[in-house]
Amino acid sequence: MNVQAVAGHTVPAGLSAPARLALNVRPVFELTRVSVQFGRVMALADASLSIFAGERVALVGANGSGKSTLLRVLNRLCRPSAGQLASDATARHAMLFQRPHMLRTTAQNNVALALWLAGTPWRAARAQALAALERVELAAIAQRNARTLSGGQQQRLALARAWALQPDVLLLDEPTASLDPHAKREVEALMADFAAGTEARRLTMVFASHNLGQVKRLADRVIYLEGGRVLADLPVELFFNGALLQAAYPEAHLFVKGEMS
Secondary structure (H helix, E strand, O other), X not given: OOXXXXXXXXXXXXXXXXXXXXXXXXXXXXXXXXXXXXXOEEEEEEEEEEEOOOOEEEEEOOOOOOHHHHHHHHOOOOOOXXXXXXXXXXXXXXXXXXXXXXOOOXXXXXXXXXXXXXXXXXXXXXXXXXXHHHHOOOHHHOOOEHHHOOHHHHHHHXXXXXXXXXXXXXXXXXXXXXXXXXXXXHHHHHHXXXXXXXXXXXXXXXXXXXXXXXXXXHOOEEEEEEOOEEEEEEEHHHHOOHHHHHHHOHHHHHHHHHHHO
């Protein structure tokens, strides 16, 4: 079994959230009965869960199930209407959206500006930006206007921008949903590479996806949401165990069956 160092502990990589709590491992995020309401719409309802350093967590469910709202709560872009969110104040976050916002300037400057805003001197920021573009194989188009790039190139640029900031937590909202198959494979490969990190430091990744094949390839844990509620939270191998899912989590089973058929 793979292991990872988390908060001074050596912890099996696939250990469940309750088992980690039993070992007194501090979570990166801990939600306690969190709800988010927009007018009459309950976007997230009474959600309680913990996410730990090094986990790769997939959020799945139909449109409107609460996946995007949960990601925004984790990144503190959305304040809970009720309940509590506790998070590791030392962890650096980066978030990617389905359609990343590109500034009307070069690809290199799009990355450099993020670094400059984070406190890096401009000359160093431009050098680091170029290294980040090399990391995602976009150095050759560093001087192109970012808004003229293809959807796949823009998403890779957004990943370069996030990677340059050296986050501890990477949050992604349907990052490949609008891409063609080739671009999806490129972005997915980068997600896997970033999440793998190093032996000493493994990135925490939480991503929303409708692509269950992608979930199988990238996640070690799956959270299923429906109507803003968390109805299943399982290791990836158990989530795709049809007999177990049908018996214990019928709503999630129907979702998987419908998406896979």
